[in-house]
Amino acid sequence: MGKAVIVATNMLESMIVHPTPTRAEVSNIAIAVREGSDSIMLSGETAHGKFPLKAVNVMHTVSLRIEATFNIGNVFKNHMSEMYAYHATIMSNTLGTSSVVFTRSGFMAILLSHYRLLGTIFAFTDQKRTQKRLAVYQGICPIYMKFSEDAEETFRRALDLLQKQGMVKAGEEVALVQSGKQPIWRSQSTHNIQIRTV
Template sequence: MQKFSDTSVGMWSKPTVRRKTKIVCTVGPSTNTREMIWKLAEAAMNVARMNMSHGDHASHKKVIDLVKEYNAQSKDNTIAIMLDTKRGVSTPTCASVNYDDFVNDVEAGDMLLVDGGMMSFMVKSKTKDSVKCEVVDGGELKSRRHLNAEEKVQRYLQPLDWEDIKFGVENKVDFYAVSIVKDAQVVQELKNYLKGCGVDIHVIVKIESADSIPNLHSIITASDGAMVARGDLGAKLPIEEVPILQGKIINLCRSMGKAVIVATNMLESMIVHPTPTRAEVSDIAIAVREGADAVMLSGETAHGKFPLKAAGVMHTVALRTEATITTSSEMPANLGQAFKKGEEIVIVQSGSQPIWRSQSTHNIQVRKV
C-alpha cells in the first residue's frame, strides 16, 4: 500500500488520476488550520464538512474563510462546504441536551442511546425540566455526543438548527446535512426558506432514524441527496440490517439521480492508529462498488491523530476500487457524465474538477462553488 507522510510536502501534490468517488472530510481541531486545510484539499478532500454540534460560529467561520481562500487561489481544484446541523454543559451526574422538547417527548421506560449506541440509559422518571435515568451500558460520556431516544423523532427544525441555517446562508455554504428527518415536510420547509433567501444551497438528508425508513422514498425525493448515517442507524436498528439498508439507500438514490454519501466509522481506528484495519479498507471498497457518490471521514479528520493518512487511505482505496469496476451496471448512475438540460443534482466528474452539479436548464457540466 502506498505510504503517506504528514510531513512530506511532495506527497501532497494533486493525484495524477482523478478519483470519481468524492471524499467528505470533517474539519475540526486536528485540521482547522490553513496548512492542514491546504494539505487535505491537495491530497483528497472534495467537501469540507463542519459539524455544528462542535465549536461555535466563530470557529466555523474561520474554516469557511480558509476554504474559500484556498478555492480562490487554486487554479483547478474547488472544495465545497457542508454544514451538518446540530441535533450541552455537564456535571458528574447531569448532562444537558439541545433539544427543546426532550423532556416532553420521553417517558419512563424509554431507552436513550448515546454516541451511536456506545452507551445506553433507561428513563426512570422526569420533572418539568429534567429526566432521571439509570445507566444500562456505561462508558465515557464526552461533550456533544449524539443522543437517540427510541421511537422519538424531532418533527421540525429546532431553534439552534435555524441559527446554523441562517449562518450558512450568510456565509454562502454549498450544502446542509439535516439531522433526524422523519418525513419530507422538514425538507420542504427548509428548501422553501432557502428559496426565499435566494440562495443555491443543496439539502442532504441524514438517514439516521428507524422512523425515516417508511418515508424513505418521499424524503429522498424532496431532498438533493442522502447521507447514510450508519452510527445512529446501528443504534436504532439491528446491526445486521445496516449494510442491507445502506445498499437500499444507495440504489434508491441512484435510481432517482440523487447524491448519496456513506458515513460513520469508515476508518474509525485511524483516529488513534496510523494504519486502518483490513475490515475498514473493505468497508470503503464496498461503498464505492455499491455506487456511493461520496464517502465521509468524521472523527478521523476532525480530532484524530492521523488526519492526512486517513484521507490518503480513503483516496487510495476508492481509486483502486474504481479501477476494478469495468461495467456500467456497477458504476453509480450518471457518474462521469456531462449533462444537458438536466435537473438532477449529482456528483459528477468533468473537466479538471468534479463537484456536485447545480440545477440548470442550459448546457452545463459542473458548477464551481
C-alpha cells in the first residue's frame, strides 16, 4: 500500500470502432476496480476512437456500480493508522460527509482513498511534493496550504477556502482528520477525527 495504481490496458479497445463494449472488456473494468485500482485509463478509445463519450460513460458507469458493492468491513486492518482510517471511513460514510485531512506525508489521505470513502477527501498539506503525489489517488482533492501554529486557525482557514471555492456549502458537515505519522500540532504521534459544521 502507498503506491498509486493506474490500469491502462486498452480496456475498451472494441469501442474504437463499435458503439458497445464486449463482455470481456466490461469484466476487465470491474476486476480492475474491485482489485483496488486508483485510476483506470482510456487512451486510443478517446484519442482516435469513433465513440469517445460512450467509452467514457461505459467506464464511469461500470466503475460506479462495482464501487457500490464494496464491503470495506473485510479489509485487512493490522496497524493503528489503518484501523483509524477504517473507522474514519465508516463514520464519514454513515454520516454522508466528505473528509478534510491535514497531512504532511499524505499517508492518511492515501489510506482513506484505499478504504473508498464515499465523499471527497480534501487533503490539505503544506508540502508541494505531497500535493502532487496525492493527485492521482481515487477520491482525493489535494490542496496546498501553509499550516498555522494554531490548529483551530488552520481548520477555519481550510473550511473557509473550501466554502469560497464552492466545494462545500454553509451548514454542511465535514469530518476533520489529522494524521499521526508526522504530527502537525503536537510533539507526539496522534490521530484525531471531528465532525464540524461549515
